[in-house]
Amino acid sequence: MTAVAPSPVPVDADTLRSVAAGAYYDPHTVLGPHVGDGAVTVRTLRPLADRVAVVTAEGSFEAQHELDGIWYALVPGATVPDYRLEVTYAGITSVVDDPYRFLPTVQELDRHLVREGRHEQLWQVLGANVRTYPGQLGEVRGTSFAVWAPNARAVRVIGDFNHWQGATHAMRSLGASGIWELYAPGVDAGARYKFEILAADGSWRQKADPLAKGTEVPPATASVVVETTYSWSDEAWMTARAQRDPHAGPMSVYEVHLGSWRQGLSYRDLAHQLTEYVLELGFTHVELMPVAEHPFGGSWGYQVSSYYAPTARFGHPDDFRYLVDCLHRAGIGVIVDWVPAHFPKDEWALAHFDGTALYEHPDPLLGEHPDWGTYVFNFGRPEVRNFLVANATYWLEEFHVDGLRVDAVASMLYLDYSRQPGQWRPNEHGGRENLDAISFLQEANATAYRRTPGIMMIAEESTAWPGVTAPTSAQGLGFGLKWNMGWMNDTLRYLREEPINRRYHHHEITFSMVYAYSEHFVLPISHDEVVHGKGSLYGRMPGDHWQKLAGVRALLAYQWTHPGKQLLFMGQEFAQQGEWAESRSLDWQALDDPSHRGVMQSLRDLNVLYRQTPALWELDHAPEGFEWLASDEAGLNLLAYARYAPGAPPAVVVVNFAGVPHESWRLPLPRGGTWREAYNSDSEAYGGSGVGNLGAIVAQPVEHYARDWSATVRVPPLGAVIFVAEGDEASQVEAVDAVS
Structure with missing residues (x-):
């Protein structure tokens, strides 16, 4: 009796065409190895190839062209062997690995946690992660790609590794989780990529990875595969951090915009120059205006497009780690501004990510910010809340950041923030409180403090919302500290008056003590107070040059001795005369003037005294x-x-x-x-x-x-x-x- 030759595992022509177009929701069911009667069918999509063979430890097996660039080969046996693909284009042969022979890199537990909104290390499973696998034919190194796009019909990875043509790197749907996944062998750190998403309306859109750990330098918009190789040297700092209460210690903060402190510096340049400068001035912390990637430099980082990627403007993410490490080794804490309230509408980023309102709230009365022309996150959706909560954890753990200053908290708390009657929708109880945002903030703070003892969560909150720094167990928002915007506004308004008129405004300078212990406060003189026509501190003081400088010195002494922690924006430490502009460096030439150097010396001495005098900080909140x-x-x-x-x-x-x-x-x-x-x-x-x-x-x-x-x-x-x-x-x- 003649033996029947094995035949390939059958696939209908429509499915093959869909796979060949990179538009099939589960290409792994067609491509890759599939066990059949007497042989393993290996299918691969290799458009324009002249020849394809499957190479195993047992030999080479020629493939046949099947349809639209799909090839198949039959490998004898009933188990899937380790194999490679030998592909010839225009007479040039190369040996490559097959993306479709690997099991999912996102495990069932991970998928469950994502659905529940409880994956606290989300960046380890979504985004782009370099991974290696052992094999009979040698180790395989590549990148696993995973993205949440529950309403997409198909998703594929495009990048410089496939000439930005994604059909050969179509991802598989992982079912109800809404996650799409693909392991791409040969794709290594430094590769540029995007996700190409087929929306329900049949349109394709190219999107940067929401969990990209790196990006191109703006205005380029591709994501970049990142693998950290950094070795930290701040063990002493991190050990001590975990054992102390940062809210009870001395805290004088130097707020910095990295791009304009001294223009042209990289993260590594800043690591030395900024650390030396802050150490000399005696500040305990620096606060960095947002370093997460943002397309428009003029937003100062407050319109974020890649929440998990330090901006590429100043170097690699490991270079940012080096900056933090240097500051820590000098005994200086690092706070980073974090912007979970809103995000820009750039079509290549988070907006309408899978063709639907995914990250943003679908209701325009809840999902758009009228002042900033941005989208507001859908805080009630578990996966969106998870994206943000895990992001806070990411900066605290992966970059050793010591605190997050949360921007624009008031805009999150109130449904009618900056909205006229008829432009907002009450909550289920008929009130103006955003219950979903409140719950999100409580979860973010509780998670951060639980996972990373010794850090700080700081609210920029400009209203009288009760319990901002009360614990979540007492129905508070759970922040450790809150910016005292009332103190700042009253103080600066008082100091604008000519001294002869200040007697009539005395209540403005004393009123802060009426509510000084209602929250745990930071006293800020921030970037917002020295821009947009407000002028510098120097410029806001009445009088001649001497009087202006004296007024700045007196203000700083008052600030440093008032209950609460202190924050000062860069340039004000030497009474810069000009208003801050992000497009140029600070006015360092002012230090050629001994009177401006005197202001800096006064602040240096003030910081020394402050740190050495527990009376000035130990009972700030009592x-x-x-x-x-x-x-x-x-x-x-x-x-x-x-x-x-x-x-x-x-x-x-x-x-x-x-x-x-x-x-x-x-x-x-x-x-x-x-x-x-x-x-x-x-x-x-x-x-x-x-x-x-x-x-x-x-x-x-x-x-x-x-x-x-x-x-x-x-x-x-x-x-x-x-x-x-x-x-x-x-x-x-x-x-x-x-x-x-």
Whole structure:
């Protein structure tokens, strides 16, 4: 009896044509190896090939052309062997691996977690991840691609590895998860790619990868395969970080726009120059305006297109790691601005990703931001919420970032934010609160604090929303800190007034203490206050050149001694005269002027004193850490207050916002003894007039402002003086008694 020759596993012609066009939802059911009667059918799509063969350890098996560039070969046996493809084009033969012989790289548990919105390391399964596999014919190295596009009819990967023709790299649908997946052998780090998506309406659209870890330099828009090879050197920092409460320590933050601090610097250049500069000035942290990739530089990073990719403008993601590492090794924390509130409408990015409103809310009353011309995330969709929550984790864990400052929180909390009546839709209870956004913020904060102890989540929230920094267990939003926009607005409005008029606005400078402990605050003077016609701090101060500089020094001393942490935008540390512009470097030439260098020196000394004086930071969030000594000296434009910390010497601050000195002003003191003049913003070393107190004052048992102790002091014009108690209280009292 004659044996029947094996035949290929059958596939109908329509399916073959769909596979050949790269438009089939499950190409792995056709391409790759499939066991049949007596042989393994191997199909491959190799358009325009002259010859194809399947090569195994047992030999080479010629393939036959079947239809529209699809070839098949029969390999004897009942099990799938390790094999390669030998393909000849125009007389040139190459040996390649077959993308369709690999099992899915996204496991069932991963798919379940994505559907539930609970995959906290989403970047490890979606996006582009370099992977290697062992085999009988040798190790295979390539990249697994996976993307969430639940409404797509087909998805394929295009890139410089396939001449941007994606039919040979069509992805398979992983069912109800909405994930499409393909392992592409031979595609390595550095490859450029996009996803090409067939929408329900039959149109193809090319999209950057939402979870790309790298991108081309804008204005180019392709994603880039990234494999980190960085070895961290900040073990000491990371170990200490996990063991401390960052909200309770000293925190003075230098806010930086990387592109304009000094133009033309890379991440690695910045790692040395910025670290050296911040270390010299004594700041405890830097805060980087958004570094996630963004198409338009003029957005300053606040319109993000690739949430998982540090901008390529300054180098490779590992170069950004190097920047963070250098700052950490210098003892400087790193905060990054994070923008989950909205994203731009660029057609190649997240907008209508699979032909539908996927990442954005489908209801235009909920899904579009009228002020910024952007889309608003659909915070109620589990996969979208997961995309953002995992993104926060990604920056904290993969880049060792120490905190995220969350931008535009108010725009997320209120359904009627920047909307007129009729332009917003109430929630299910008829209110204006965005319940989905609230839930998202709570989840993001709780997840970040649980996974990465020692980090900070900081809200830029400009309203009186209650419980921003209350724990989620108490129905709060769960942030660790909140920007105190009220303090900033009131203070800058007060300082715009001529000194002679400030007496009529005294309540603006004292009002912040009414609500100082309602949240855990950061006091910001941010980029938003020195742009768009607002002018620099220097420019907002009334008076001549000397008075403007004195006003800046007094403001910084007041800010650094007020309850709360501090943040200052770059350039203001030396009282840059011009308004900030992202298109040019800071006005470094100002430092050729000794008076501007004096402002910088004053801030450097202020930072040193601040870090060495627990009274100025330890009880920032507790009422017992602050006491008014004189709050109603409106006629003098003067404030006096004390700061306390358990077991540490108290500090007393006198700030004079008048343009004249106050000689022999009696300062009420919380206790007796000697008080060292630890800082004077009017020091001649800073360019001031030198009005001071000869290094120290001695308290006298003279009651004043209901205090048992007081001293006469000289208060400089447009200046601030900080006194720190010396010795313990008992010895101080004895010393005063002996003198008297």
